[in-house]
Amino acid sequence: MKAEIIAVGSELLTPDHLDTNSLFLTERLNDAGFEVQLKTIVGDSEDKIAGVLGDALRRSKVIIFSGGLGPTEDDLTRTAVAGVLHRTISIDPNLLEILRQRFASRGYSMPKINERQAEVIHGAEILHNALGTAPGMWIEEQGIYIALLPGPPRELKAMFDTGVLPRIQSLGRGRTLAKKVLHVTGMTESEVDSRVAPIYKACPQVQTTILASTGHIALRLYRWLELGEDPKDLDELASKIQEALGDAIFTDSGESLEQVVGRQLRESGLTLAVAESCTSGMIGMCITRVPGSSDYFRGGILCYSNEVKMNLCGVPAEVLQQHGAVSAEVAEALARGVRDNLNSSIGLSVTGIAGPGGGSAEKPVGLVFVGLSDGKRTAHWRRIIPGDRETIRERTTYFALSLLRRFLLHRRNTENAEK
Amino acid sequence: MKAEIIAVGSELLTPDHLDTNSLFLTERLNDAGFEVQLKTIVGDSEDKIAGVLGDALRRSKVIIFSGGLGPTEDDLTRTAVAGVLHRTISIDPNLLEILRQRFASRGYSMPKINERQAEVIHGAEILHNALGTAPGMWIEEQGIYIALLPGPPRELKAMFDTGVLPRIQSLGRGRTLAKKVLHVTGMTESEVDSRVAPIYKACPQVQTTILASTGHIALRLYRWLELGEDPKDLDELASKIQEALGDAIFTDSGESLEQVVGRQLRESGLTLAVAESCTSGMIGMCITRVPGSSDYFRGGILCYSNEVKMNLCGVPAEVLQQHGAVSAEVAEALARGVRDNLNSSIGLSVTGIAGPGGGSAEKPVGLVFVGLSDGKRTAHWRRIIPGDRETIRERTTYFALSLLRRFLLHRRNTENAEK
Numbered sequence: 001m002k003a004e005i006i007a008v009g010s011e012l013l014t015p016d017h018l019d020t021n022s023l024f025l026t027e028r029l030n031d032a033g034f035e036v037q038l039k040t041i042v043g044d045s046e047d048k049i050a051g052v053l054g055d056a057l058r059r060s061k062v063i064i065f066s067g068g069l070g071p072t073e074d075d076l077t078r079t080a081v082a083g084v085l086h087r088t089i090s091i092d093p094n095l096l097e098i099l100r101q102r103f104a105s106r107g108y109s110m111p112k113i114n115e116r117q118a119e120v121i122h123g124a125e126i127l128h129n130a131l132g133t134a135p136g137m138w139i140e141e142q143g144i145y146i147a148l149l150p151g152p153p154r155e156l157k158a159m160f161d162t163g164v165l166p167r168i169q170s171l172g173r174g175r176t177l178a179k180k181v182l183h184v185t186g187m188t189e190s191e192v193d194s195r196v197a198p199i200y201k202a203c204p205q206v207q208t209t210i211l212a213s214t215g216h217i218a219l220r221l222y223r224w225l226e227l228g229e230d231p232k233d234l235d236e237l238a239s240k241i242q243e244a245l246g247d248a249i250f251t252d253s254g255e256s257l258e259q260v261v262g263r264q265l266r267e268s269g270l271t272l273a274v275a276e277s278c279t280s281g282m283i284g285m286c287i288t289r290v291p292g293s294s295d296y297f298r299g300g301i302l303c304y305s306n307e308v309k310m311n312l313c314g315v316p317a318e319v320l321q322q323h324g325a326v327s328a329e330v331a332e333a334l335a336r337g338v339r340d341n342l343n344s345s346i347g348l349s350v351t352g353i354a355g356p357g358g359g360s361a362e363k364p365v366g367l368v369f370v371g372l373s374d375g376k377r378t379a380h381w382r383r384i385i386p387g388d389r390e391t392i393r394e395r396t397t398y399f400a401l402s403l404l405r406r407f408l409l410h411r412r413n414t415e416n417a418e419k
Numbered sequence: 420m421k422a423e424i425i426a427v428g429s430e431l432l433t434p435d436h437l438d439t440n441s442l443f444l445t446e447r448l449n450d451a452g453f454e455v456q457l458k459t460i461v462g463d464s465e466d467k468i469a470g471v472l473g474d475a476l477r478r479s480k481v482i483i484f485s486g487g488l489g490p491t492e493d494d495l496t497r498t499a500v501a502g503v504l505h506r507t508i509s510i511d512p513n514l515l516e517i518l519r520q521r522f523a524s525r526g527y528s529m530p531k532i533n534e535r536q537a538e539v540i541h542g543a544e545i546l547h548n549a550l551g552t553a554p555g556m557w558i559e560e561q562g563i564y565i566a567l568l569p570g571p572p573r574e575l576k577a578m579f580d581t582g583v584l585p586r587i588q589s590l591g592r593g594r595t596l597a598k599k600v601l602h603v604t605g606m607t608e609s610e611v612d613s614r615v616a617p618i619y620k621a622c623p624q625v626q627t628t629i630l631a632s633t634g635h636i637a638l639r640l641y642r643w644l645e646l647g648e649d650p651k652d653l654d655e656l657a658s659k660i661q662e663a664l665g666d667a668i669f670t671d672s673g674e675s676l677e678q679v680v681g682r683q684l685r686e687s688g689l690t691l692a693v694a695e696s697c698t699s700g701m702i703g704m705c706i707t708r709v710p711g712s713s714d715y716f717r718g719g720i721l722c723y724s725n726e727v728k729m730n731l732c733g734v735p736a737e738v739l740q741q742h743g744a745v746s747a748e749v750a751e752a753l754a755r756g757v758r759d760n761l762n763s764s765i766g767l768s769v770t771g772i773a774g775p776g777g778g779s780a781e782k783p784v785g786l787v788f789v790g791l792s793d794g795k796r797t798a799h800w801r802r803i804i805p806g807d808r809e810t811i812r813e814r815t816t817y818f819a820l821s822l823l824r825r826f827l828l829h830r831r832n833t834e835n836a837e838k
């Protein structure tokens with residue numbers, strides 16, 4: 001079944017705004033058995049909205065509008081849709097009363113202008129808005145279904161789930177999108193592709209996409225299932241790919257890398273402290289994005305200046321002098337020092353040149369060292385990371401978390417082997 | 420003059436992808452005098468692409484395609500466009516040679532499949548791709564101009580600037596979009612609107628939008644200018660709004676808040692250190708996003724545990740015990756302590772409850788304290804910030820940077836008055 005999304009709003013045609021509602025809508029429509037075949041973004045123009053709806057009616061079973069339901073003269077979705085369908089619009093007295101009460105409950109009298117939001121297209125069902133003043137509408141037109149939803153994401157999401165989803169689920173005839181997403185770290189996109197392409201090409205009924213983001217790669221497998229159909233071939237393909245990539249896959253359940261690392265620390269009863277130079281807080285911020293991270297994260301030091309590296313992380317002045325702040329020796333000293341000073345089981349450190357200045361032939365922009373220490377062992381890794389300042393910092397953060405994950409994985413395997 | 424953008428790619432119709440190229444294209448088209456009146460996102464289907472182009476030809480002077488120019492069977496923009504325009508497609512021998520050389524220069528022989536990328540629509544001008552294998556095309560069809568650009572953002576941007584911009588500038592007839600963006604911090608959206616609405620409503624020829632983002636509000640003024648027309652009314656409106664909002668506006672030149680704070684520190688010859696509890700690195704990360712921030716940022720302490728607050732930030736155990744980690748007293752002690760221990764002119768601290776757990780009736784989730792100390796004075800601010808964990812942390816970061824900005828502003832004004 002085919003659906004399409006029409007986002008209304010002149011602000012969505014400026015260089016500052018994207019229609020992000022469509023991501024939510026697409027996910028929900030897919031889950032209900034609908035494939036989104038087109039998205040259109042149109043300004044606050046009655047003619048344009050009408051033109052786009054006219055085209056949509058010729059090709060889609062379900063049409064979802066977002067935006068253009070506010071009280072001002074710019075809000076034209078209602079009138080444009082009514083015009084195309086040759087239907088009248090009139091004030092619904094019950095809806096008007098609900099709107100009045102909504103204002104009254106907050107101690108305001110309803111501005112005259114908001115009366116427009118009680119206008120209902122003839123034959124439409126009203127979708128009530130628990131979170132705002134703009135009601136939505138659900139319209140059937142010769143076997144095609146049109147939903148009018150408000151633009152603010154919170155209101156749109158709530159209204160879709162309560163008003164639209166129950167109505168379209170039966171239309172989707174039990175068709176569903178089965179999917180599996182595998183997240184990989186520590187490999188390049190072409191390395192991943194060269195390993196898995198022979199596998200997924202042998203299973204063309206499952207669609208496979210590979211997407212590289214900062215520091216990690218998402219392998220997305222999906223397949224439309226008719227009612228009662230089994231996602232067996234998708235599961236088989238996922239297993240084969242998991243076998244081929246081994247522990248380069250850090251999750252098949254949508255966990256973030258920091259969640260995985262947090263779980264590892266928690267399960268091993270270990271605590272962590274970080275010493276961050278070029279990333280200057282990005283790693284600490286990531287780790288603590290996870291609720292409950294205070295159970296295993298003790299804190300960190302943003303050792304941006306050499307003085308802080310020496311005074312708070314215990315890096316000897318001569319090591320800094322001899323090897324420079326961006327060096328394997330300093331990375332290891334930082335990891336040891338932050339572990340000691342913050343009294344944690346593990347110390348993780350980063351030092352590097354994020355640019356754009358500060359690079360040299362010997363130590364170019366993008367050169368980073370990661371250090372790790374667990375008291376028994378201290379190790380470092382070196383890499384030259386391409387990109388601009390912010391990309392280098394983000395990739396370094398991901399690189400450090402990936403190394404920490406492997407370090408913890410290896411540590412546990414070794415411990416198990418010793419038992 | 421009207422333009423529209425068509426993004427091609429089935430991945431853009433999944434829940435994971437947005438067409439972000441259109442933001443760049445819109446900005447460039449606006450600058451060249453074109454208003455973007457519609458954006459369409461369509462999958463890798465020849466029929467669908469053809470249908471959308473057919474509609475576009477009826478309404479727009481310039482049509483920009485992105486994507487669908489790769490070498491695989493999924494890449495259908497070339498054939499769909501040729502079909503609609505009733506033109507033939509043939510291999511261009513010169514282009515084929517250029518592609519072959521591109522591969523050869525990297526030590527590869529060109530795969531057979533890439534020959535498709537040498538296919539040119541009859542009558543099209545070739546737009547060369549300096550950064551990838553997919554060439555673009557520029558086509559005139561009865562006074563309407565169509566550009567075919569590759570999907571990867573780097574390639575698209577370079578090709579637009581070198582191949583499309585010079586061709587459309589003359590078409591725009593010197594029309595330009597004049598704009599001014601004012602960024603405000605420390606006020607709510609409705610406070611801003613109630614102060615400035617009477618001003619901008621008296622100047623309807625300038626379009627004014629107010630957009631609230633995490634921690635700050637953007638007031639965007641814009642107006643289309645015909646050739647030779649003066650943006651006088653836009654400048655006048657901006658001045659009046661600047662007068663009404665005073666120093667709540669932190670920039671009218673697009674600087675970020677961390678850039679403004681960095682400039683203030685640099686100009687005053689001051690250095691900064693941070694102690695972050697609930698934000699745990701977000702402030703340090705923000706400050707150091709600015710190249711050259713090592714000139715004024717000494718570093719920081721992620722004092723996630725009480726132990727770190729005591730041992731590294733000098734918060735007395737009895738203060739923690741008596742008032743709790745999230746308190747005005749601890750915020751001030753942290754600001755003083757991090758300033759002392761990192762030997763900076765200014766200490767900035769944050770302590771709060773980011774949630775979702777850890778709240779109480781007395782100290783709810785969202786409660787944050789910011790501390791500031793310059794040696795002479797130490798102060799704190801308290802606020803309850805709504806939202807989920809990540810929103811609370813982001814808003815706290817913005818709140819802290821806003822307070823630092825005001826603190827530095829006030830400090831300089833006081834110093835000037837004392838002179």
